[in-house]
Amino acid sequence: MAGGDLVARYGLPEGSDLGALGKGDAILVIASDLHQEAPVWWLRLKQAAKRGAELIVLNPRETRLDKFAGHVVRYPYGQEVETLSAFLPGAQVPEALQAVVSAFQAAENAVVFYGSEGLGLDGSQAVAQTAAALVFSRGKTGQPNNGLVAVWPNGNTQGAWDMGFKPSADLASAVRTADVLWAAAVDPAGDDPALAEAVDGARFVIVQELFLSETARRADIVFPAQSFAEREGTVTSGELRVQRYYPAIRPDANIRPDFAISAQIGLRLGLKLEARVSSLALLQAVEKVPTYAGLSYQRLADVTEQWPIFGRKDMYYGGTGYANSQGLGVKLALAADGINPHAAKESAGMPPAAVNGLVLVPMTRLFDRGATVMPSTLLHQRLADKVLQLNPRTAEKLGLDNDSDVLVAANNWTVDARIQLDENVPVGVALVPRSTGFPVTAPLAATVTSRVAVPEVYGGLRS
Structure with a gap:
């Protein structure tokens, strides 16, 4: 995922508080299933919407944030930049987006969250550039409760960017x-x-x-x-x-x-x-x-003194709220390098589907099958399965049923998987959870066939 340098320059400045967003403010979320990628932010944005903030969700499929949003926009995977660019000043706005664009532009304060739904590194860079340009275009960079937030896959990814680490394009x-x-x-x-x-x-x-x-x-x-x-x-x-x-x-x-x-x-x-x-x-x-x-x-x-003041040792009264005795942390100043962001010209796009195949689209689950999660016996019922999530119409075209065992093949590898049908998945693509055994880091054309016995040569992967 890209854009840490842009977040450092156009992120939320000192004095910002998501808990203060409400009537007259706007929050735009693009390419992110916040409930899975960052559930704490999901709760905070849900609360902001209840306080009257204009919550705008741009995503190719339904997520649990949708029901709290004032506006929900669907776009095809691979059209992230084209959709987000409609919010830029002077853009030609399709009639279907005029109401939501007007609501965003009229907001006193605006925060833009971008994630990695269906994106590889190139796609993420394009979305980050366009989101930063949108934040900058409002003329409120550095003002509290205005800025860009990256929904990082790990807790300290922004810190890594700040220390000079960057992902490799190859x-x-x-x-x-x-x-x-x-x-x-x-x-x-x-x-x-x-x-x-x-x-x-x-x-x-x-x-x-x-x-x-x-x-x-x-x-x-x-x-x-x-x-x-x-x-x-x-x-x-x-x-x-x-x-x-x-x-x-x-x-x-x-x-x-x-x-x-x-x-x-x-x-x-x-x-x-x-x-x-x-x-x-x-x-x-x-x-x-x-x-x-x-x-x-x-x-x-x-x-510092924390409010509300109550008997924090008495759970019958204070619940699970405890005094923070380990530190409130420090809000970073924004980086100032004088570079104005420019929106990407276009999205990274989608590869053409293989013959008798489809396009695999990576998405994030909170409890994946990573090395630090798998040893936990308590979480096993919550872990993401190694599944291909398909729209029933896509599955019917491929002759597959729910719970079918299949082989997924692409780029000289094959993986055993199971079909999971979901009406919310766009037709023609398959959602694959990251860190569950699929070597998919960006949209990728693949073939899917009923599983046959082949010798195992690479752990869970077959080739």
């Missing part, structure tokens, strides 16, 4: 040609056969991991790392708030946090990196990032 090529591949808390070889082949092509592979993943099995060196629950650190949210977190589990004395592992190697290479405690590592990092200037663990741990 990850397989970058990995394959690397003299040294350093993989921390990721498993490219387990995610995608093409990336597994690329990892095998790298000259030297270093892995920092909690588990013996497929990538770790291929590594020249593996460093066991502490989990987030065993260490302290910071996270930066999509609202540009930095918060401190604390260890919840006592770590093994022989296992180190990620920053210490990389810093100790850096020291041996002549780099001046902080390897002792994370609070000092933060001070070193913020020296390089202007928007983080002045941050420290002490500032992040500050608390």
Whole structure:
């Protein structure tokens, strides 16, 4: 998912509060199933709509946010930019969108959320650019309760962008040609056969991991790392708030946090990196990032009197509301680089469907089948299944029924899956949940056939 640099420049500034949005304000959500991708924001936007905010949902399929929205717009997958561009000043607005565009343009304050529904990296970049241009066009950049919010797939993705990390447009090529591949808390070889082949092509592979993943099995060196629950650190949210977190589990004395592992190697290479405690590592990092200037663990741990005041120790009265004694965090200043955003000219589009096939469209489920979720026995009934979600008309055309077992084939891989029929899925596409065994990162043409027995050669993937 792209756009972290744009969020840093055009995001929600200091003084913003989603809880203050109401009558006269507008919230636009595009390409996101918020209930699955960010349920806390789903609740907050639902509450804002009840206070009178104009909630606008742009998505190819129905989501649970729709029933709270004043306006719902459906667009075909691959038409995100064309739909969002109608909200820009001076755009030719189709008659069907005139009411919703007028409602957005008349708002006193406006917040735009964009997600990754049906998008790869190129599509996400195009949506982020257009959303940033829309926010900028209102002339209220830097004013409270106006800005851009990315619905990131992980909790600290914005922090990674702020520290200089960016996704690669051709990850397989970058990995394959690397003299040294350093993989921390990721498993490219387990995610995608093409990336597994690329990892095998790298000259030297270093892995920092909690588990013996497929990538770790291929590594020249593996460093066991502490989990987030065993260490302290910071996270930066999509609202540009930095918060401190604390260890919840006592770590093994022989296992180190990620920053210490990389810093100790850096020291041996002549780099001046902080390897002792994370609070000092933060001070070193913020020296390089202007928007983080002045941050420290002490500032992040500050608390003020919290309202409403009630007996927080008495659950019969206060419920599950507790006093925050670990820190309210700090809202980042917006980055100022003088660059005006420009809307993308067009969406990334959709690939043509294969003969007797369809287009696989990635979407997000809150409880996927990732490595840190699968060990939990309590969550198994809530985990996303390895399914293709199809409209019944699409399934009928392909001769498939609900619960049919199928083989999905594309790009020299095949995956076993099950059909799940859903009237809300657009005709001609199949929704595939991310992190459930499908190596699909962007819309992808594929064939779907009744399952036949073939030898298993790559974990859950077959080729």
